[in-house]
Amino acid sequence: MSKSATKVLQALERVGGFASAQELHLVLKRNQESIGLTTVYRTLQNLVNDKSVDILRKDDGEAIYRLCGDSHHHHLVCKNCGKTVEIEGGAIEKWAQKSGDENGFREIGHTAEIFGICSDC
Amino acid sequence: MSKSATKVLQALERVGGFASAQELHLVLKRNQESIGLTTVYRTLQNLVNDKSVDILRKDDGEAIYRLCGDSHHHHLVCKNCGKTVEIEGGAIEKWAQKSGDENGFREIGHTAEIFGICSDC
């Protein structure tokens, strides 16, 4: 799992933001990087599992991906244009931990996303 | 836009939380409420436009809907056995609204889920 992963990561760097699997496939084709669409999907799944790539969904349900920094953070996403702002977790981090603790859970993690319409839309 | 809307809203009440269009269609069929799947989709779109219904996406991309004004809460889920506890949003509600406001977003919503291992596992 490496030749393809490298190509997909390069494509993600090139686009510099969110891109769908199909868009990434096109980008790679244009750059003479032969790679199958199936492999692009498979590679993206692996990268998401590795937490190297973030995945989220457009309003129409299509999955879009982007490189993920290693620091823990959350996203504020425009439902209309996809503009994304990275947000510090702040209070939510303690809230999640506390809620889990109070109910006797351990190995507590969380997901959180904020969405809305940005000022440009 | 009324006969179908009424039926779909009743189905949403009956399930009492999130449900997909296809699930709602099944619920209506089971209750002798004849309604086409196409009409369920169309009606849900209208209800979402009217802001009578919230829409969000499962991880697999399928759309799920719920009545707006259903008491808003979050879930604490055991990764091992699936046990689920409903959690009051508390801090996260303000955090989401504030984060959106500070970045000039409007119509702000959020998703959040906490997961871990429960005390029985």
Add this chain to the structure above:
DNA sequence: ATTGAAAATGACAACCATTTCCATTTTTGC
């Protein structure tokens, strides 16, 4: 009550992102 335009409905087909299948190629371990 009659009429006719406009809206709503639903069976069916089309769409399209994603997944599955499987034969072929590439890599790995010895």
Add this chain to the structure above:
DNA sequence: GCAAAAATGGAAATGGTTGTCATTTTCAAT
């Protein structure tokens, strides 16, 4: 070098969602 395992990619299948369009229902005007 060689066999086993992993990776690859084209084609076909999947499945949620949307488009089409003929039919039915609604409802205001006559």
